[in-house]
Amino acid sequence: MVEAIVTRNLTKKFKDLVAVDHVNIDVKKGEIFGLLGPNGAGKTTLIRMLCTLLAPTEGTAKVAGYDIIKEDGKVREHIGLVSEKMIMYDRLTAVENLKLFGKLYNIPKDTLEKRTHKLLKLVHMEKWAKSQIGTYSTGMKQRINIIRALLSVPDVLFMDEPTLGLDPQSTTEIREFIKRINIENETSIILTTHMMVEADMLCDRVGIIDRGKIVALDTPRSLKRIIGGEDVASVDIEIPNLTNEMLEALRNQPTIVSVVRENETHLLIRAKGEDAFDDIIDTIRARNGKIAFVKSLEPSLEDVFLHITGREMRAEVSSKVKSFQGGGRHGPPALSRRVR
Ligand SMILES: Nc1ncnc2c1ncn2[C@@H]1O[C@H](COP(=O)(O)OP(=O)(O)O)[C@@H](O)[C@H]1O
Ligand SMILES: [Mg+2]
Known part of the structure; x- marks a missing residue:
């Protein structure tokens, strides 16, 4: 696999509305790529097309080397999706939920058990593994939601607004997990966010999306240089x-x-x-x-x-966005104030 994602003129229209408008992006293998834009910009629609959940109106795309239209089954085998909506059963424990999804992916029992154990550890959830998901905080649920998408060891992981609605502490933790998943498993990650600070902290490159169009695409550093x-x-x-x-x-x-x-x-x-x-x-x-x-x-x-x-x-x-006090060049940059 050379590129994790390649799109060419990828477009989605809902009647008169062009939700995704001739998008051309190349996401490198092992990269964390951010799609940054306000609500309604077309982020989720783009992700859904790449995950084969929505057919494009125009254009093509390859994910993990496979065509999203002609080889949709292959695409699904190689991706994981952390969607905006969590699909999990509150009455079941974390382990039971993961087992259920593991079966859907046809993962052999032994492998599934090993992976579940390893993934629960990755997100510091071993202690609550046998509690019902319904008793969890939103942040805890999101951790399980994320590792659920990792059960199949995807080459490309899609995360749609992974920290949306989480408290500050969970947000920080989830961001750390995202970094770790990317580094430890060399998983290519494409994440959407409407938070500048998130894109800046996590992403190797960022595509800014506005009204369905990519209006800028570069490293956070270069974008800021603009x-x-x-x-x-x-x-x-x-x-x-x-x-x-x-x-x-x-x-x-x-x-x-x-x-x-x-x-x-x-x-x-x-x-x-x-x-x-x-x-x-x-x-x-x-x-x-x-x-x-x-x-x-x-x-x-x-x-x-x-x-x-x-x-x-x-x-x-x-x-x-929180401001930053007392550090220096090496601390997190303050993003709350405009330089003019
Ligand atoms: N199934 C749909 N039918 C009609 N319009 C839709 C549908 N899904 C999304 N849209 C519209 O497409 C635009 C982009 O939406 P979306 O991709 O959800 O944006 P984002 O994820 O960036 O907030 C919005 O104007 C939204 O209302
Ligand atoms: Mg969205």
């Missing part, structure tokens, strides 16, 4: 003992593009280059400056969406 320029970092920093000397030193740093003094103690700094963030911190510390608060304001994928489509993504998106 609006941020080369390695530009913006830093929001609070220095309780800020002096004019510190300010002057910062302004004389070659990596620093601009320093705006917001008030007595608060600066907004824009800098260029790989070491820009470290330069800022070092310059302040060398003059005994105390750093009470620092936040790196990288351009977010949300900015990219706005830049490309001229429209904001839904408000619910940004309210879910």
